[in-house]
Amino acid sequence: xxxxxxxxxxxxxxxxxxxxxxxxxxxxxxRGIMSWVYTxxxxxxxxxxxxxxxxxxxxxxxxxxxxxxxxxxxxxxxxGPDAYNHMFTLHGAIxxxxxxxxxxxxxxxxxxxxxxxxxxxxxxxxxxxxxxxxWVFGAVFLIAAMALNGLDTGWTFYTPYSxxxxxxxxxxxxxxxxLGFSSIFTGINFxxxxxxxxxxxxxxxxxxxxxxxxxSTAIIQVLATPVLGITLLLLIAERALGxxxxxxxxxxxxxxxxxxxxxxxxxxxxxxxxxAMGVISExxxxxxxxxxxxxxxxxxxxxxxxxLGFLVWGHxxxxxxxxxxxxxxxxLTFSVSIPSGIKVFNWLATLYKGSISLTTPMCFALSFxxxxxxxxxxxxxxxxxxxDIHLHDTYFVVAHFHYVMMGGSLMAFxxxxxxxxxxxxxxxxxxxxxxxSCLIIFIGFNWTFFPQFxxxxxxxxxxxxxYKPEYQGLHVISTSGAFFLGIGLILCAAVFLHSLxxxxxxxxxxxxxxxxxxxxxxxxxxxxxxxxxxVTDPYDMADFELQRDTGDYVRRPYTPSQSDGTETQS
Amino acid sequence: xxxxxxxxxxPAPHADETFRAHHFETAEQQFAAAxxxxxxxxxxxxxxxxxxxxxxxxxRVLHPEVFVNSAALLDTKLGAINTVxxxxxxxxxxxxxxxxxxxxxxxxxxCLSLTIAAAVAFLGVKGIEYAHKWHEGHLWASQYGGxxxxxxxxxxxxxxxxxxxxxxxxxxxxxxxxxxxxxLLKRSLRGDFSPAYYTPVDVVGLYWxxxxxxxxxxxxxxxxxx
Numbered sequence: 108x109x110x111x112x113x114x115x116x117x118x119x120x121x122x123x124x125x126x127x128x129x130x131x132x133x134x135x136x137x138r139g140i141m142s143w144v145y146t147x148x149x150x151x152x153x154x155x156x157x158x159x160x161x162x163x164x165x166x167x168x169x170x171x172x173x174x175x176x177x178x179x180x181x182x183x184x185x186x187g188p189d190a191y192n193h194m195f196t197l198h199g200a201i202x203x204x205x206x207x208x209x210x211x212x213x214x215x216x217x218x219x220x221x222x223x224x225x226x227x228x229x230x231x232x233x234x235x236x237x238x239x240x241x242w243v244f245g246a247v248f249l250i251a252a253m254a255l256n257g258l259d260t261g262w263t264f265y266t267p268y269s270x271x272x273x274x275x276x277x278x279x280x281x282x283x284x285x286l287g288f289s290s291i292f293t294g295i296n297f298x299x300x301x302x303x304x305x306x307x308x309x310x311x312x313x314x315x316x317x318x319x320x321x322x323s324t325a326i327i328q329v330l331a332t333p334v335l336g337i338t339l340l341l342l343i344a345e346r347a348l349g350x351x352x353x354x355x356x357x358x359x360x361x362x363x364x365x366x367x368x369x370x371x372x373x374x375x376x377x378x379x380x381x382x383a384m385g386v387i388s389e390x391x392x393x394x395x396x397x398x399x400x401x402x403x404x405x406x407x408x409x410x411x412x413x414x415l416g417f418l419v420w421g422h423x424x425x426x427x428x429x430x431x432x433x434x435x436x437x438x439l440t441f442s443v444s445i446p447s448g449i450k451v452f453n454w455l456a457t458l459y460k461g462s463i464s465l466t467t468p469m470c471f472a473l474s475f476x477x478x479x480x481x482x483x484x485x486x487x488x489x490x491x492x493x494x495d496i497h498l499h500d501t502y503f504v505v506a507h508f509h510y511v512m513m514g515g516s517l518m519a520f521x522x523x524x525x526x527x528x529x530x531x532x533x534x535x536x537x538x539x540x541x542x543x544s545c546l547i548i549f550i551g552f553n554w555t556f557f558p559q560f561x562x563x564x565x566x567x568x569x570x571x572x573x574y575k576p577e578y579q580g581l582h583v584i585s586t587s588g589a590f591f592l593g594i595g596l597i598l599c600a601a602v603f604l605h606s607l608x609x610x611x612x613x614x615x616x617x618x619x620x621x622x623x624x625x626x627x628x629x630x631x632x633x634x635x636x637x638x639x640x641x642v643t644d645p646y647d648m649a650d651f652e653l654q655r656d657t658g659d660y661v662r663r664p665y666t667p668s669q670s671d672g673t674e675t676q677s
Numbered sequence: 678x679x680x681x682x683x684x685x686x687x688p689a690p691h692a693d694e695t696f697r698a699h700h701f702e703t704a705e706q707q708f709a710a711a712x713x714x715x716x717x718x719x720x721x722x723x724x725x726x727x728x729x730x731x732x733x734x735x736x737r738v739l740h741p742e743v744f745v746n747s748a749a750l751l752d753t754k755l756g757a758i759n760t761v762x763x764x765x766x767x768x769x770x771x772x773x774x775x776x777x778x779x780x781x782x783x784x785x786x787x788c789l790s791l792t793i794a795a796a797v798a799f800l801g802v803k804g805i806e807y808a809h810k811w812h813e814g815h816l817w818a819s820q821y822g823g824x825x826x827x828x829x830x831x832x833x834x835x836x837x838x839x840x841x842x843x844x845x846x847x848x849x850x851x852x853x854x855x856x857x858x859x860x861l862l863k864r865s866l867r868g869d870f871s872p873a874y875y876t877p878v879d880v881v882g883l884y885w886x887x888x889x890x891x892x893x894x895x896x897x898x899x900x901x902x903x
Contacts, residue, residue, distance in 0.1 A: 228700035230710040295717045303710040304700075333721040337728035341842065349819025350838045352732055357818035358835040363735055367728055634700075 130632035147232035153218030163205035170198035175589040188572045192259035199262030211382035216321045222624040225306040227634045230299035238292035248282030266353035266364040280339040287332045294328030308642035315622045315645040319406045320385025323413035327374045335371035369420035377416035383519030391454045393620040394469035395461025398646035401453040408446035415443045440490035467541030471522030474549045478514025503563025506556045529613030533630040536606035547595030554588025614659030619651045693873035715880035747836035748903035756900040759802045766795035767889040774882045777875035789862045850888045857881045
């Protein structure tokens, strides 16, 4: 498929001519299924994670479509109320625990982090592989719940319902417990890698922002996930043995469960969004061809979000805690908007006077900024005590977190996939169809979820199977948007598959980025670099020049006359 | 800490490259990574137990009389014996690390064996306590059938839920520790460790001290509040 590109996009226009490669790349250095089963290579583990989470995303997506289809009309459309409860619960649980949490860190992060850092691998490759297997086992237990008695608690497993329902809560929570260990292993690995494996010259403040965001994410993974682990263990003990921590009949406290659960699950929201912010920082800078604006503040704000994320869990229980606690949690919730605002304004300042090329990853990045801003601002409505009384447990909440999680994290994940795709598989994709898919996803997304803000503010409660006829119009709009969104995602998948099959070979550095992963071959060799990479400013792209014949950006040879600083202002 | 004078005759610490993985520049870097990794893991362990400590605090604030009365049902003598046993095992573990750093092969094997023996003894005492509680019906909330379950503190089951959850989770960690120290023992009998390579002994030692430390908190919180 040939694509015609506007001249401003600076994309490679000719096929890449093969160059002698001194080492086989990571996909070809060993063959056979066993070379994948036992691999300790972070790149292969990243690819295995990618396959796993995309499968989970497909399952969760199909469930979303079924849920939306059911909501086309009040009462029964295609399934009964029990099936509906199982469907939205598994949609939430699969999307949260199997897809979004591992998506950017475990799949893209695993692949990119060591290379971006200039290391040969993560600090603990065996633990890395173990984390993938744990993910698979966790997924099996979680999905087994579907085959057993289903799961109808909602993804939050709130007690006392979760201790009394006859659906397969134990299997599902055991799955999530195992998935938690998978996430902890990734977190420990990333922190140790960033601390210990940085090569000479890679100082903390020369790390690309994607690494900063993965590092802050890893801190949350390590500090928050164990609390979920013990919570779910106690929930299992509650169901299996009647231990009575959460069951009021046995002297327990169901609200204690909610505190425990959200002590993990609110920070987990930042596990989902922080890596996405890191991806966006890379994309915005690269495709504006300007260094990121306010680099240090971007680093600090990532850490600040990770820190503040631990202090806001109480905003999920505004109505079941003291008024004083609610006021404090509301104020702390508002404080998260400061570092988030820093990030959004710095991205905009990076775009300012940049040489913007609207490549597919950039289209996703720009969509992210808009959708994340809507998601973030509507979060303030919910964090404010007075408005929350009206809006809580309505579709407004559903729309809000989908704007952040899907409009934010998923858009960044897909944008990152397009951005690093040439590095992952050594193939270019169709820019034209990539951009079309972005447009459809963007329109479909807003079409699906914007009406839900209105539904929620008019009082449509979340998770309800049946509803009053006056809500039907907006539900129909939302459902038709969901179908359109589904078409966009299928098209996006088709672009990737087509690229694997028919894509042009990718040069080492198709985007002219200055971070280290672009200074090695696409796909990289087993040990990532043939020669030790030279660590420079990660956002100084002025030295890279497009080779028209290969489509590759190559560092300009050093000559004193060119280093007068005439090219570096932005 | 390593005694510099003694080491100056022997090989430098982390000089043994036999066990260096390809992706580390030096064996020293590998040691640093392993140590940081273990510390991070211990952080997760602390947070894992923290849920139970918070639950303990909440229930005790809500029903202080239940805790005072129920704690009297525990056998303080057995708890104290177990505390001494675990403190002793921490000493032998620390000693094992020291032996590996100094290249004292026999001392290393002896210390690791003593640590395992102490851990097994701890579980034995714990088993006696559990059997006694089972016999008396002092069980967790839904199974509680102790004779004292009456008007005065009918929530004794809540206390025993906390007791069994905390000590049970701790016992699981003891068992994991026995497995890890057993692995060290196997490797030390094979002669893997020397002043030039003792990373596994060091990091498993850290883990063992944390397991010990958790008990140091559990003992007064559960046994001595009455």
